[in-house]
Amino acid sequence: MDKFKVEDIHYEFTREIEDEQEAEIEFVIKFSPLIQDRQNLEPSLEFVGFSTSEMGSRVFSAGYEFSDDDDIEPSSVYFQSVHNPVDLKWLRIEKQEAFELIEFELFFDFEYENTDYGSQSLRLTHKKYNG
DSSP: OTTOOEEEEEEEEEOOBTTTBOOEEEEEEEEOOEEETTEEEOOEEEEEEEOOHHHHHHHTTTOEEOOTTSOBOOEEEEETTEEEEEEEEEEEEEEOSSEEEEEEEEEEOGGGGTOSSOOEEEEEEEEEEOO
């Protein structure tokens, strides 16, 4: 898991428009290319779902811990010829003048497809510079 290096992150919170649109979250992580089990991989994870006002405010303060009650679609990563589910477990975004500090935790469910890896959590921090 130490091979995962964040290359870029995109996120967007869409506000609710009464009677027209639900509030949504989109969180996309692009990792640097890596070689795993003799496979060239360019992993990218996308988490999309409905957001709440609590989620939106906590992500930009103390952080938000996602639960099964949150309507966020899991993503997947391709290892050992199968797609393994990945859940977004925690997210915090701190806006600074020159950059955003994005901290997040992912849960890789490698046991779902019976790969040689045990399921595990990974917490990462990424500085996204403004401009």
